[in-house]
Amino acid sequence: MMFVHSFQSEWLKKKHSAAVALVWSGAFFIPLLMLIIRLKKFKDLASDNASPGLWAWLYGLNWQFMAFFLLPLGVMLATSLITQLEYRNNTWKQVHTTPQDMSTIFLSKLSILLVMLVQFFLLFNIGIWLAGVLPAVFKGVAFPRASFPWVKFLRGSGYFFIDSLPIVGLQYLVSLQFRNFLAPLCVGIALYVASVIAIEWEYGYTIPYNYSALEYLVSIKGNRLPSANIHVWALVYFAVFIILSYFLYRTKKDKS
Amino acid sequence: MQFILETSGLTYAFSRKQPVLDNINLQVPEGSIYGFLGPNGAGKTTTLKLILGLLTRQRGDITLWGRSFEKDRKGLLRRLGSFIETPSLYGHLSAMDNLLVWQKIYHCPLENIARALRLVGLTDTGSKKVRQFSFGMKQRLGIAVALLHRPALLVLDEPTNGLDPHGIIDIRELLKTLNREEGITILVSSHLLSEVEKLATHMGIIHHGSMVYQGTLHGLLSRHPHADLEKIFLDTIKLGAL
Structure with a gap:
C-alpha cells in the first residue's frame, strides 16, 4: 500500500514539469512533421490512402527518426529531468525523512519513468494514426482504406520499449548519484555517440544505447539479425544497471 | 524527566581527520522547546541530520520515545516533522x-x-x-x-534564517503556539542567541562539535546572575564548559 501512496506522490511531482512536456512534444513531433509533409504533397494523398501499405510506410518513416535520434535522447533527458527534480528543489532531505523504505522511494520513482515511457509509446502510435487520417479530414480525400494495425504496432512498440530500458537504467543510476544535471547528460551523450559510431560494428549490440536503432534496422528495414538477441541484452543490461543503482542509492552516506 | 529524544555518545567525522561531532549527549524533554545553539560550523546541522537518519550513524546511539531510531525508523519518522537548512519545495x-x-x-x-x-x-x-x-x-x-x-516532535534547523524581523516574530509566535496549544515538542537549532532566548525552555550549546552546556535557560542564567546572556554564551564557548 505504501508503494501506491509513494507512486501517487511521485506522479504529482511531475505535474507541470519539463519531463511531461518532453513526453508529449517528443511523441507528436515526428508524426506532426509527417502530417505536414503529407499535406504539402496533397496530390499523392488519394493514392497513398488507397494503398494497403500506407500504415507500414508511415510506421517505418516515423520510427526511422524516432529510433535513431529522438528516442535515445528523449529517454535520456526525461529520465534525468524526473530524477533530478529532488536535487534541483533540495527535496531529497525531506523525501528521506518520510516514513518510507528506501526501496519504496527507489521503485516508485523508477515506476514513474517506466509509465511515462509507456505513455510516450501510446501517444506516438496515436500520432502515427493521426498523421494517417487527418489529411483526409483537411483535404477532403478518402480515409485510408486499410485499418490501423494497432496490435502489430503496439507489439513493435513493446520491443522498442524493451530496447530503451538500458538507457532508463543507466541514466537513473547516474542521475541519482550526481547533483549536477550535466553529469547524466554527459554520460548519456557520450554513450549515444559511441552507439552511433558502433552501429555497423559486428559487436555493436554490446553497447547499451544501441538497441532501438538495431531494432529499427532489423524489424523495419529488414537488415541482417545481429548475432545476439538484442532484447535479451537490453533486459540484462537494465537489470544490472537497476541492481547497481539501488545498491549505490541505498549505501549513499549523505542522504540529504 | 521524560526525554522524547536522546543521543548518547554521538560522534561523527566526514573524513579521518578531526571529528565534527564528539560525544554528543542530547536530551530533549517532552513538551519542551529545546534551543540548540552554536556558532556557524559548530555541528548543529550534522547532529540534526544524524537524528533524522540523513547521515549514516558512525558511533553513539539515537533514541526517540525510548526506541532506537534504526530499529523503528519508519514508525518514528511518522511522528516527526522536519525542516533542515532550506525549505524542501517543488x-x-x-x-x-x-x-x-x-x-x-x-x-x-x-x-x-x-x-x-x-x-x-x-x-x-x-x-x-x-x-x-x-x-x-x-x-x-x-x-x-x-x-x-x-507530528509530536518538530526538528527545525535554523527556520528563521534569512527572514526579516516581522517574519522572525511570526515564526517564533507560531512555534510557541504549537508547543503550548498542541503540546508539540520542538527541537530548534539557531546561531542567533536572542532568538533562542525568546523561544526556548531548554537549551543545548554546541561548539566545535562538543556540547558545552545543556539544561534549562533559567539554569544557565542563574549561574551568572549579573551577566547578560550574550556574555554567558561567549564565556561558555570560550571555556568549553561551565
Whole structure:
C-alpha cells in the first residue's frame, strides 16, 4: 500500500514539469512533421490512402527518426529531468525523512519513468494514426482504406520499449548519484555517440544505447539479425544497471 | 524527566581527520522547546541530520520515545516533522500541490493541508508557483510541510534564517503556539542567541562539535546572575564548559 501512496506522490511531482512536456512534444513531433509533409504533397494523398501499405510506410518513416535520434535522447533527458527534480528543489532531505523504505522511494520513482515511457509509446502510435487520417479530414480525400494495425504496432512498440530500458537504467543510476544535471547528460551523450559510431560494428549490440536503432534496422528495414538477441541484452543490461543503482542509492552516506 | 529524544555518545567525522561531532549527549524533554545553539560550523546541522537518519550513524546511539531510531525508523519518522537548512519545495508546483505531495505519503486527512497553510499564513496563494514566492513565504511553506501530518516532535534547523524581523516574530509566535496549544515538542537549532532566548525552555550549546552546556535557560542564567546572556554564551564557548 505504501508503494501506491509513494507512486501517487511521485506522479504529482511531475505535474507541470519539463519531463511531461518532453513526453508529449517528443511523441507528436515526428508524426506532426509527417502530417505536414503529407499535406504539402496533397496530390499523392488519394493514392497513398488507397494503398494497403500506407500504415507500414508511415510506421517505418516515423520510427526511422524516432529510433535513431529522438528516442535515445528523449529517454535520456526525461529520465534525468524526473530524477533530478529532488536535487534541483533540495527535496531529497525531506523525501528521506518520510516514513518510507528506501526501496519504496527507489521503485516508485523508477515506476514513474517506466509509465511515462509507456505513455510516450501510446501517444506516438496515436500520432502515427493521426498523421494517417487527418489529411483526409483537411483535404477532403478518402480515409485510408486499410485499418490501423494497432496490435502489430503496439507489439513493435513493446520491443522498442524493451530496447530503451538500458538507457532508463543507466541514466537513473547516474542521475541519482550526481547533483549536477550535466553529469547524466554527459554520460548519456557520450554513450549515444559511441552507439552511433558502433552501429555497423559486428559487436555493436554490446553497447547499451544501441538497441532501438538495431531494432529499427532489423524489424523495419529488414537488415541482417545481429548475432545476439538484442532484447535479451537490453533486459540484462537494465537489470544490472537497476541492481547497481539501488545498491549505490541505498549505501549513499549523505542522504540529504 | 521524560526525554522524547536522546543521543548518547554521538560522534561523527566526514573524513579521518578531526571529528565534527564528539560525544554528543542530547536530551530533549517532552513538551519542551529545546534551543540548540552554536556558532556557524559548530555541528548543529550534522547532529540534526544524524537524528533524522540523513547521515549514516558512525558511533553513539539515537533514541526517540525510548526506541532506537534504526530499529523503528519508519514508525518514528511518522511522528516527526522536519525542516533542515532550506525549505524542501517543488518550485514548479503551487503551495497546495506541494503539500499534496507529502499528504499522499503520510496518508493524512486532506483537511491537514488547509490547516497547515492557515497556521503559516499562506491560505491565499492560489495557483501561484512556489518559485515565484518570496523567501519568507518559502520558509513558512517549508514549516507547513513539517507540520502537515501533525507530528509530536518538530526538528527545525535554523527556520528563521534569512527572514526579516516581522517574519522572525511570526515564526517564533507560531512555534510557541504549537508547543503550548498542541503540546508539540520542538527541537530548534539557531546561531542567533536572542532568538533562542525568546523561544526556548531548554537549551543545548554546541561548539566545535562538543556540547558545552545543556539544561534549562533559567539554569544557565542563574549561574551568572549579573551577566547578560550574550556574555554567558561567549564565556561558555570560550571555556568549553561551565
